[in-house]
Each structure stands twice: as C-alpha cells, then as structure tokens.
Amino acid sequence: MSVSNEKIGHSMADNLPLISIIFLSFCYVASSFDEVSFLQCFSLQANSTSKTTTTRDDPTYTSLLQSTIQNLRFLNTSIPDPQLIVSPIHPSHIQAAIVCSQKHGVRMRVRSGGHDYEGLSYVSEVPFILIDPMNMRSVAVDVEQESAWVESGATIGELYYEISQKSEVLGFSAGTCPTVGVGGHVSGGGFGRISRKYGLASDNVIDAKMVDVNGKVLDRKSMGEDLFWAIRGGGGASFGVIFAWKMKLVHVPPTVTVFELEKNIEENATMLLYKWQNIAHKLQEDLLLDAYIGVVTPSSSLANKTINISFRALYLGGIEKILPLIQESFPELGLTRESCMEMSWIQSVLYFRGFSQDESTRVLLNRTQPSKSFYKAKSDYVTTPIPETALQGLWSKLIEYETCYMILSPYGGVMSQISDSETPFPHRSGNMYKIQYMVTWDSEEESSQHINWMRELYDYMAPYVSRFPRAAFLNYRDLDLGRNNNDNNTSYAEASVWGLKYFKSNFRRLAEVKTASDPTNFFRNEQSIPVLSPRSR
Secondary structure, eight states, X not given: OHHHHXXXXXXXXXXXXXXXXXXXXXXXXXXXXXXXXXXXXXHHHHTXXXXXXXXXXXXXXXHHHHTXXXXXXXXXXXXXXXXXXXXXXXXXXXXXXXXXXHHTTOEEEEOSSSOOTTOTTXXXXXXXXXXXXXXXXXXXXXXXXXXXXXXXTSBHHHHHHHHHHHOSSEEOOOOSOTTSBHHHHHHTOOOOTXXXXXXXXXXXXEEEEEEOTTSOEEOHHHHOHHHHXXXXXXXGGGTOEEEEEEEEOEEOOSOEEEEEEEEEGGGTHHHHHHHHHHHGGGSXXXXXXXXXXXXXXXXXXXXXXXXXXXXXXXXXXXXXXHHHHHHHHOGGGOOOGGGEEEEOHHHHHHHTTTOOTTSOGGGGGOOSOSOOBEEEEEEEEESSOOOHHHHHHHHHHHTTOTTEEEEEEEOOGGGGTSOTTSSSOOOOTTOOEEEEEEEEESOGGGXXXXXXXXXXXXXXXXXXXOOSSOOOOGGGOOGGGOOOOTTSOOOHHHHHHHHHHHHTTHHHHHHHHHHHHOTTOOSOOTTOOOOOOGGGO
C-alpha cells in the first residue's frame, strides 16, 4: 500500500506543471471573453434593441439561470456558469448569437426545459453562452389540417393544453412530464403513453425550422432530407438550433380508460411481472400497460421494506373493451370494473402526473416543477424475459435504497412496425420493453454514494438486457456511457463507445450528416455527434 501511495504521489507531482498549464489556459480563455464586444456584435447582427441578453451583472441572472435547472446536482457546481444568457424572441436573435459566438470564440449551449439528465443543455466545462428560448413558446394548432407549429421553448404541458382547447379528439404522442421542453424531448425521440399506437414524438414531426452554423434559417425543404432525418431523434443540439417543430396531431377517442393495480412481492408480484414481460408488448396497440417498481415500507412499523409493483394502463377506448381484453390476456392481474376509470384523453394526462381529476387543465401551463431533487438515471432495453430468479436478486438490490424506482415501458405495436432507420432512433422491432432506472436523494453530500449504487445496479442488470451494443435511450442521457473530449478532436471511433448505444447502425449516418452540416464542429458537447476525419469519410 505504501508503495502504491508513493507512486501516486510521484505521478501527481510529475503532472503538476501540466495541470497548472491546463488551468491557466482555461482561466485565460474564460477571462479573454470580451462581453462588451460580444454585445456590440449581437446588437449589430440582430438589428434589435430589445432586452434579450442577461449578463452576470444583471440582478435577474441567477434566477433566470436556475429557473429550469431540474437536477439539483447541477445547481451548485464548481463548473463555470454561462458568460451570458440569450433569451431570443425572434430567430434573428438566434442567428446573431451563433454568428457572434463563433466570431468571439465562445461555445454555446441551448436549453429548452432544463430536463437533460446530465445537464448538458446548460452546463459546460469551457466558457459558453446559454440560449434559452423560453420566450419563443407559441403553439399554433390547426384543427382542420390536424397539425400544430410548436416553438421549442414550449413545454409538453403547454402543447397538450393548447390542443385540448381546440379539440376533444386530437392529441399528440409524447411524454408524461408537462414541464419537459418540446425542443429536447422531440429531438431525442420522445416516448409516451400512446407511442405503441402512434410512434414517438419525433415520428410525428412533419417540418421544422432551425438556424444552422452559418446563421441561416432553414426549414425541411431548405435543410434537405438528410438533416431533417438527423434532428428527429438524433439530438438537435449537434446540428444547430431548432426553434420550431410542425407536429402531426393524432386521433384520440372521446373516452379513454385508465387503471392502476398495485401488488407487492408478498402478493406474488414477481410472478406477475414475469408474466407481464411476455405479454405487454404483444397487447393491441391501443393499450399501454407499464410497470412501475418501487420500494415501500408497509404501514405496520414492524414490517420490513418490500417491493411494490404498480401496473398502470391507458387504453384508447372504454371499459367495455379493455376489461375482457385484460381478463383474457392477463387474468392473474385480477382486474375488475371497479378498478377502471373512464375519462377524456387530456384528463388522463393529468391522472398520470398525479393531479386530481378536479384540477383545471391549466395546471399543465405551469412551467415549474413542484419539487426538485438530486438524481441519477440510466436506461436499458430488454429483448428476452428476465428470469424470476434474476428479478428476486434485483429486489434485493433495490431494497438497499428507498428512493429508487424503475419504470418498464412496453414496446410492440407501431413501435415494432417502423423501420430502425426511419429516424435515428433505432430501438424498434425486437425490443420487448424499455427500462428507466432512477435514484433520488436530498443533499449534495450524498451524491457520490447514490451514483455509485446506481452504477452497481446497472452492472447487475448487464446479463439480462440488450447486448452488442447494450442499448440506451438518448432522452435519458447518461454520461457513464462515454463522453467526448473538450478539445474538439474526438474521433468517430472514440465517440462510437457511447454513440452506438444510443443509435446503433444509425450512428455512422448521423456523423456523415454532422460532417456535411457543421464541418467545424461548432455545435458540440460531451455527447454530440462527431465530425468524420478526412480519412474516414
């Protein structure tokens, strides 16, 4: 041990000059940012005197920066804050920000709702400016054309609300969290409760507007089909700033049915989950039956912690149809009429977020999370059922932490009918369900132990999930999968360590589109699509 410590000491001493150089270089770059010159450039390029920039000296800077930071891991951090925040109200402000950022050698991050699990939309280890389109959030619903133009600063809740105000039989296929920003959600895929029927949010994009690296405003026609393909599930932040999406709205019936049945492992929940694995992805596409797994402590103070599994369903139709369907395909669940509730589609959106059915739909317009926490998440895809013995081992792991949970979302239906290469999102046919792992905690001091535990849980699951590659979902960003260098020299081979897990064989095409659309790799972050070197093109 003493020898090892001695070697470590020498290693650190030997590297001190290099560390000092890197630190001084970082400080030099940060201090070399000329705020006055940047603002002059921005004003000239934008041809506007409107209040769209917030500097560090502005009294509103901190509140604006922290307003949509959803993961408290990134609220108090030693990583530098943005040099300034640009809150555009017109595409010309985005154009100006891109042109001036390149001119002044400063990087850029774009934040929609602040839900990036690793904070990449608003955190950077190198000097940057933040684009926050919170003032560009209009939603224009066209009932006759069954479509909507949605600006990227809007939230999913705002989109759902505006649709519900225009029609009782139109909806949109996206996620359940109303404060998630449309921009990042759609560009990363966007899975939701009617995705087995209608596909992902990105599958239902029919046009988009963006500003490219040259400061040009592009739509689907002018950007071309390759770039339009890439931004629908390939992560928009790698290719430019997408400020609006045209969505294809989908038909929902006037009445949908929901139910939620809870079982614990003392009530044979392990067997039920094993059965669920074999049938959930095969059920008709009008039904999504997912499984929420958590740790609970029974009301008796003498009882030990146990695993609780909640089987939650949304069916696009009435009780009369879903009841015999479940009783025939999954009789062990014990579904009764009394467990089911009929409501409108928009009411089901409220239901699955825990809101009362008496709550006004205007609650969806609230852009602030009711509570925030520190958290770490990961994802997996399952292609063959996990054995019951492995599930029992999983329960032992989960019981170690009360503030952890897993959400198992079945695929199948339309998800299996869309080609793996239709969009960059490749997790289609062959996937039974997706897993989201989540652990939360209350203080920064606990971060290390919780993150390490999550990694241990992820390692335990390795034999039972997809392999070669072990697939992951981009919307559940995970830097443990790998990251790019900050010095702009990450090769395609190096980036493939994480890229193939998100995109599989689509990763190469994404790199080709990136090379053509942003050859200088201006739009980059720790998991942005790399530019191909001349020899690998």
